Amino acid sequence: MFDSLTLYNMYDIVADCSDNVPTRYLVNDACVLSGKPLVSASALRMEGQLTVYNYNGGPCYRCLYPAPPPPDTVTNCSDGGVLGVVPGIMGCLQALEVLKIASGQGSSCGQQLLMFDGEGSRFRSIRLRPKQAGCAVCGENPTVTQLQNYETFCGSAATDKCRRLNLLSKEQRITVQEYKSIVDSSTPHILLDVRPRVEVDICHLPFSLNIPLASIEDRKAEHIHLLKERIGELKQQLDAQAHVPVYVVCKQGNDSQKAVQILEKLSGQEVDCVSVKDICGGLMAWAQKIEPSFPQY
Ligand SMILES: [Zn+2]
Structure with missing residues (x-):
């Protein structure tokens, strides 16, 4: 052999x-x-x-x-x-x-x-x-x-291409198609992009709020405050009892899952009344399945 x-x-x-x-x-x-x-x-x-x-x-x-x-x-x-x-x-x-x-x-x-x-x-x-x-x-x-x-x-695949973390339950994630219908129906929400600034400058979806994962991990006060401010604004448009939907995106859908885990821990403490979900596959899935002209890098 x-x-x-x-x-x-x-x-x-x-x-x-x-x-x-x-x-x-x-x-x-x-x-x-x-x-x-x-x-x-x-x-x-x-x-x-x-x-x-x-x-x-x-x-x-x-x-x-x-x-x-x-x-x-x-x-x-x-x-x-x-x-x-x-x-x-x-x-x-x-x-x-x-x-x-x-x-x-x-x-x-x-x-x-x-x-x-x-x-x-x-x-x-x-x-x-x-x-x-x-x-x-x-x-x-x-x-x-x-x-x-x-x-x-x-505990990981012998490849550099398809590393896919699976940290969340099905209920904590949505597909890019589901996110597209949220955008199309103008449902009020926050799109949180957790990539580093340098990547956001290459390309991003309109109206996204950028707070890099590293800042969320460090619980950086000024960044968390930004998110709280956005949540407060949206709360005024929504029913006072409603949870503000926050969708988290990154390049490939790995960092966004980590961010969802942290934000859920912060929920009820620093960040109140939100429902946080991850967008599966991130912006590269968005580019492949929804918007072919969106830059892939
Ligand atoms: Zn040795």
Whole structure:
């Protein structure tokens, strides 16, 4: 049978250019099990990182990250964005390390992390912790002796494209089609866009109120006040007893779910008398299903 380790055994050096945590663990374990150096690079927004794992007695990826991060704390390029030049720079540096190892000159990144800060135009190197005797795959008594199911291990899909959180119940969400009919019927409501300002400046739906998720998470008083003000205005138009409908939107419908959870906790305290719902799939679903001319980014 042609399994992944057979594939790894056919090569001398492995370069990891992947963009998700399950693949990083898979490639790391496969390199340790097949005894190959792993030249690993990553990039997000304006920053990049480069290191060589499992090389010259240095640590493997698991030595540094024994447990995967909670899936909803990981930002990938699809969500966070990346400036195309940055992976270009990191890819060239990665190719350089591959060539140095292949030619016998050797890499100096075996226990070192090279960090590139594109915004400040700076490179910085830090020394990594050494190989760990207790590491599950490269340690003295390894518990990982063959490849596992890495999606199960990490609790997330091995893809950078379709990360979909599912934090809310069906009743707490509406589809873009349902939201479209709310707009068409001029039903009074608040559309809360929780993307960062820079993304709102690229495109947004008219009449949306922008309060970034980070501000909601930090319970920033001036932002919460903005929302309360809007709710107060709308309350005057509505029956005094009615709950003000707040629909939360973001790019892909992940951050908006987190915002709904926080706002529901605030409900009855700082933010009163609202019914908060998430718009499934966010503005990209809106662009795909409702308004084809809406910019996709
Ligand atoms: Zn290790």
